[in-house]
Amino acid sequence: MIALQTEQAKRIEQLEPDELAAQLFDFGNVKAKQIPLYYHDGDTLKFRFHKYQKLAMKARERFILLLAGTQSGKTSFGPIWLHREICLRGAGDYLAVAPTYPLMQKKMLPEFLRYFSGVLKLGTYNKTDKIFTVSPEGEVALFGEQQDxxxxxxxxxAQDPDSLESATAKGAWLDECGQKKFKLNSFEAIMRRLSLFIGRVLMTTTPYYLGWLKQMFWDVWQAGKAKLESIAVIRFPSIANPSFPRQEYERAERTLPRWKFDMFYNAIFTRPAGMIYDCF
Structure with a gap:
């Protein structure tokens, strides 16, 4: 057995790295580089929206639920939608809310700053106050002139609903609001902040559990009452993102329980057979 392992080790050492990777892991079809959602073509900013992101941009409903599989491009879409919403609704306050502070710092804020600061150069972010303020130059870029x-x-x-009670906002982007840590009380606080301007809400999330998000939006949409409540539900799987490797999607389908695969990769609200509602 030792001699066999030694011979195998020698054979592996002689393989070129690409050949070794292909034999061990079949990486042949994996994209080595993430396809960016936006890019500059000269002085023009262009976007590579997949069809579901295009639907979200076209949606005119007040509540837009982007219910998507993991790594499907939902969070990177949020800043672009918010930018367009600010252009449409005008100067004022807007909200960007994550389930927890660490999640906000890890994903939501970097995606926002990459677009608003790095690409558009619209203003500056105050780390202490957690507020991004559009500069006078940014106002000209957004609205054509400086604003009063x-x-x-x-x-x-969302773990601290009281922290969301300060602003009177014109729009909100809620990221990963399907998580248990994104409390209903926090959503209700956000709605109070939006009530004066009837602000619109973009929700970008994977369906983590059967909670208030499902009851208030998915179930209403399924019941055919979405138009009455001004709800748009746009659901898409992980592989809608052109950067997501199909073989990873298929690996998850083979190895995960069906309910878990459907929930996290196909964005379908489900639960294990026999499981009591809202207990997993």
Whole structure:
């Protein structure tokens, strides 16, 4: 057995790295580089929306639920939608809310700053106050001229509903609001902040459990009452993202329980057979 292992080790050492990778893991079809959602073509900013992101951009409903599989491009879409919403609604306050502070710092805020600061150069972010303020130059870029009212994006997290009660906002982007840590009380606080301007809400999330998000939006949409409540539900799997490797999607389908695969990769609200509602 030792001699066999030694011979195998020698054979592996002689393989070129690409050949070794192909034999061990079959990486042949895996994209080595993530396809960016936006890019500059000269002085023009262009977007590579997949069809579901295009539907979200076209949606005129007040509540837009982007229910998507893991790594499907939902969070990277949020700043672009918010940018367009600010252009449409005008100067004022806006909200960007994640389930927890660590999640906000890890994904939501970097995606936002990459677009608003790095690409558009619209203003600056205050780490202490967690507020992004559009500069006078940014106002000209957004609205064509400087404004009498500041435009600010307030970042918050849903574990502390009281922290969301300060602004009177014109729109909100809620990321991963399907998580258990994104409390219903926090969503209700956000709606109070949006009530004066009847602000629109973009929700970008994977369906983590059968909670308030399912009851208030998915179930209403399924019941055919979405138009009455001004709800758009746009559901898509992980492989809608052109950067997502199909073989990883198929690996998950082979190895995970069906309910878990459907929930996390196909964005379908489900639960294990026999499991009591909202207990997993």
């Amino acid at each position: 009212v500041l435009t600010q994006i307030y970042f918050g997290h």
